[in-house]
Amino acid sequence: MVTSLTPDDVRQRHGTLFSKRLITLVDEKSGRAKIYEECCAQGPVEWDAVNRLRARGVVEHVEVQGTTLIMDARIGEGEVRFGSASRETGGQALRSVTIRNGKVETVWIGLAGASVGVGACLPQAQGVEKAEYLSDEEVGGSRKVEIRITTPVHHRLMIGIDDTDTKEKGATWVLGLNLARGMPHGLFLSHKIVQLNPHAPQKTTNCAATAISFAVRPEDVKKAVDWSKDFVAKNTFSDQTSMAVYQGLTVPPKLTKYGVGAKSNILSIHDAEHHAKESGVEILEITGRRGSIGALAAIGCFDLGLYSAGLPEDFKHT
Numbered sequence: 001m002v003t004s005l006t007p008d009d010v011r012q013r014h015g016t017l018f019s020k021r022l023i024t025l026v027d028e029k030s031g032r033a034k035i036y037e038e039c040c041a042q043g044p045v046e047w048d049a050v051n052r053l054r055a056r057g058v059v060e061h062v063e064v065q066g067t068t069l070i071m072d073a074r075i076g077e078g079e080v081r082f083g084s085a086s087r088e089t090g091g092q093a094l095r096s097v098t099i100r101n102g103k104v105e106t107v108w109i110g111l112a113g114a115s116v117g118v119g120a121c122l123p124q125a126q127g128v129e130k131a132e133y134l135s136d137e138e139v140g141g142s143r144k145v146e147i148r149i150t151t152p153v154h155h156r157l158m159i160g161i162d163d164t165d166t167k168e169k170g171a172t173w174v175l176g177l178n179l180a181r182g183m184p185h186g187l188f189l190s191h192k193i194v195q196l197n198p199h200a201p202q203k204t205t206n207c208a209a210t211a212i213s214f215a216v217r218p219e220d221v222k223k224a225v226d227w228s229k230d231f232v233a234k235n236t237f238s239d240q241t242s243m244a245v246y247q248g249l250t251v252p253p254k255l256t257k258y259g260v261g262a263k264s265n266i267l268s269i270h271d272a273e274h275h276a277k278e279s280g281v282e283i284l285e286i287t288g289r290r291g292s293i294g295a296l297a298a299i300g301c302f303d304l305g306l307y308s309a310g311l312p313e314d315f316k317h318t
Helices: 007-014 042-055 114-124 172-182 218-235 253-261 271-280 292-298 303-309
Strands: 002-003 018-025 032-039 059-065 068-075 090-102 103-111 130-133 144-152 155-162 187-195 208-216 241-247 282-285
Touching: 002 007, 007 114, 018 090, 018 103, 018 114, 018 144, 018 155, 042 059, 042 090, 042 114, 042 271, 068 090, 090 114, 090 155, 090 218, 103 114, 114 144, 114 218, 155 172, 155 218, 155 292, 172 187, 172 208, 172 218, 187 292, 187 303, 208 218, 208 271, 208 292, 218 241, 218 282, 241 292, 253 271, 253 292, 271 292
Parallel strands: none
Antiparallel strands: 002 130, 018 032, 032 068, 059 068, 090 103, 103 144, 130 144, 155 208, 155 241, 187 208, 241 282
């Protein structure tokens, strides 16, 4: 018998625990998912990251950012490799990711102490709609818990902006953060300051572009883009501001190559428009076209970690 509980039900049963937010991003065309779990402390996040990689299931890559665990997974079901006392032993796993009736269903398995994490803690997170216990709903001790958690479908929306300041006033990265904090149509995920070629002839000072990513429900994507366009238009100081828009969990390799190239080369508006069309990126002219070069490069470099913030020479000896 399956027991279905709301986050409030779980909280009443187990008390308030540690998971803060659960966001499930999906890209049905590529069969990919990206799951964000926010916790109140780093210890559980690091432990969960290692154990989920060990147990596999559908998890393919994990990243820890402070108290947030980010998992790259495939849509579908995978074999969970729990062992009795071997190197492959894992206490926690994501067994499957399924999209059904406009919702994301994730199935989790936890053993012993890890059963508290998936059976009592995660179901309380903001973003969870319901939790269905496919096993006994009791957690802890030597128990094994299997649970199906339902969350809304979200897509990753990326907004790149550049050329919003002048030598006298403004900063593109500040405008980007203000946009991120004010967005009413999506959940703010990440903000990047992307260093570009400092020898570009028409830079202001630092020659840095900015990009922001959001988790947005499919029906709200247009609202989010329109709101961003209006926000940038109202707050830019430049007459050459452009915005780039991309949806997807994976940045196309050609677009990444373009972004990396913008750190060393002098690129043209034509280069930007060509690569945008080739990569499925929409460029929106806000007050001018020149900003399209950096706005597109910011999306191209978005998933490159520290490299996005630096120049090639910064990493020659790392």
